[in-house]
Every structure is written in structure tokens, then in C-alpha cells.
Amino acid sequence: MFEQVKLAYEVNGLEPHIDQLTVETHYGKHHATYTKTFNELAEKAGMADLDVEELLASLDKVSDETLRKGLRNQGGGYYNHNLYFKTLSPNPAKAPTGKLADKINETFGSLEEVIDKLSKAAAGQFGSGWSFLSADKEGNLFVTASPNQDNPISEGTGRIPILALDVWEHAYYLKYKNLRADYIKEFFEVLDWNAVSALYDKVTG
């Protein structure tokens, strides 16, 4: 059974940056539905016992095309939203620490620069999708964007996302309407870099 991550804050905890109705709808409806449907499909595919990252990395083993697409979309939706909601916080650390802080400076020059790259990737994603900061096992960092519910795992890169910025309209339209760039800016006001740093440490051992 793949569990939807529990929110570590109240549904209004991210106000005013991300509003209560958006969290209620996004987490309580969209994410909940991805979770439910993904569990059904994983069961059907006989993959319910796999780790979710392992499952998303082995979609090419699913021969039924409809099932494979379903797992990619629903499993990606389940996974990406777990990452999104667990790295947001009402009291976020505004900068990374330890190994991640060093690697960001080495790779991008500064925290401001990686935020700018992630923001541009998110703003430039045509239609629904995400931007990600991901890491490989050697600790290298990558900023990318993906359409739909794809991510660096289901795209077969072998990289693990540690930061996920949702730019589907359901993530911002209730408050920000067409102003995606405004939402992107506010996302970073509630992004907890401690959580991202911890994920980086986990990926890189």
C-alpha cells in the first residue's frame, strides 16, 4: 500500500503564500485521487510490493501499454506530490545546509542562481508539469522540467528528485489565476531547505 504523505502543517499553514482552499483541493482531492488510483494500478500490475522509486524506474517492464501509461501518470502524481507537500513548511529553513549547500555553490554559484534556474524551468514548462532539482548517486545536481506527472525517475535518468515545483494550474489557479510567475516566487517562501538537504543526504548516502 502506497501511503499519501501526512501534512506536517494545517491546511491554512502555508498562508498567505499558498492558500487554504488550494491546499485542501490539491492535497485532499488531486493528490488523494492519484494515490488511490496508483494503488489500484500497482496492484493490477503485480508491483504493489515494490518501492515507489523502484517501480517508476521499471515501467519499461510493464508490457500492457495502457497500464504502463497509467502507472507513469498516477505513480508520478503520487510520488511528485508526496515530495512537494513534504518539503513545504510554515517555518521553512530559507537556505540549505551541509553537503547540499556546498554542492549548490559549486554547481550553480549561489542559492539565488539555482532558485532562478528552477523558476525559469517551471515558468517555461508549456502546459502542465513540474520543475525538479534532482541528484545522482555521486551527488551531482540537475535542474530540469518535465511535462504531466513525469519526473527524472520515470524518464529513466537514474536521478532522484529532491525538490519538486508543481506548475499544474490546480497548484495555483484558485489564488494566482494566470500569474504562474507570482506563485513560483511564493513557493520558495514556504520551501523548507532543511527537508531538501535531508533528501540530498539520503540520495547521496
Ligand code: MN3
Ligand atoms: Mn499538483
